[in-house]
Amino acid sequence: MMPASPIPDAVYGSPPAELADVSAHAAQLSPLIPGSVRLEDIAEGSLESVTMLAPAGTIERRYVLSLSLRALRPGGRLRALAPKDKGGARLGRELKEFGCEPAETAKRHHRICDVARPAAIVALDEVIQEGAPRHIDNLALCTQPGVFSWDRLDPGTALLLANLPSLSGRGADFGCGIGVLARAVLASQGVTALTLIDIDRRAVEMARRNVGDPRADIRWADIRSADVTLERLDFVVMNPPFHDGGIEDRFLGEVFIRRAAETLRPGGTLWLTANAHLPYEAPLKAAFKAVTLKASAGGYKIYEARK
Structure with a gap:
């Protein structure tokens, strides 16, 4: 700006x-x-x-x-x-x-x-x-130093990509980064709209370069602030952060989980990847009717939670 x-x-x-x-x-x-x-x-x-x-x-x-x-x-x-x-x-x-x-x-x-x-x-x-921003071959995407996992595919996202089903309807990617997960979601023709949100302007700028899909709405925003325009979504995907200013803050992931529950319709699903040591089972079960551990490998877990 x-x-x-x-x-x-x-x-x-x-x-x-x-x-x-x-x-x-x-x-x-x-x-x-x-x-x-x-x-x-x-x-x-x-x-x-x-x-x-x-x-x-x-x-x-x-x-x-x-x-x-x-x-x-x-x-x-x-x-x-x-x-x-x-x-x-x-x-x-x-x-x-x-x-x-x-x-x-x-x-x-x-x-x-x-x-x-x-x-x-x-x-x-x-x-x-x-x-400065650049295109790197190992991701085949535009990225910039300082963005989360800027020069490699982080293992949590990789595990989610390996277990993510074909989604449909209206959804959101909370903490979208440079758009790796969003690109996979938008590969499904059943997805009608996807809102990408990240607190990092650089990530948002890279996502706009990487996700050239008319169904994508990419926003620079803090997910901790309520967004009333997101409601009755069919799905949410996310790899929530657990550091704020370089300091571990497990509360961040819990906020992401609650925000997902608030924006999903009844029956809507959340797909979440997280480090295995993070205690997300309790907040997931508090916010959703059904929580299923879908995968666990390499120090990461994948959850599907249904509202």
Whole structure:
């Protein structure tokens, strides 16, 4: 989403308030917060400041750092921070590789780097290219570093694909990612409509490239927010996340399960893949009339739940 007018200050993600003072008017840049501004679209040299909770993944983090430095005016301020064990220990070195001179501090298990954007940035184009969307042969799909399982088919999805029957009617794919599962669902001519939802803008953009089917409606949204336009569906498929900001959160999967139950018609079905250690049997049985374990292999389980 392009900003309606020039923005002087921006924030990426949700830096801890005790570590970063963020203006209430700062534009949000994180692709994991629906409605945020696309960092890629901000004009070079147009920002006064960026405050960032840097991503944990190396390619993704360097990509976001490079785009932020490009968006800052010369002399503009960047504060980048991350937990020491999730990229923070490498932040200073990475900023130096761009030609910056960061001032580093440590607080509350985070490394914090403050830097003024130099007039010339080194290796900018190469790093942006490394983190940009691309087509990869092993998936035969468009993808981008930072998206869930961006460069391989994750085993949970693979197991669901191996056990998924031919579906029909109106359905949804909760946490659709780049569209791997949706493509398999839409291979059935009995499917009349499929809504794909993901909280990650990058995944949604890749899914729009990968799922070229007029029956697909692809949305950038947080499934934890009620969507009243989804009701009386015939089926839901999903590989729900169980991490939020890099921290395991089993409650996320439970929210996905409840949301599926709310959107399905009586008799509608949920097909779910999950890590075997996650305790989803209880919330499934609480929300559905019948729950069947369809497969278990490689540390993953497949459930069919009927409303």
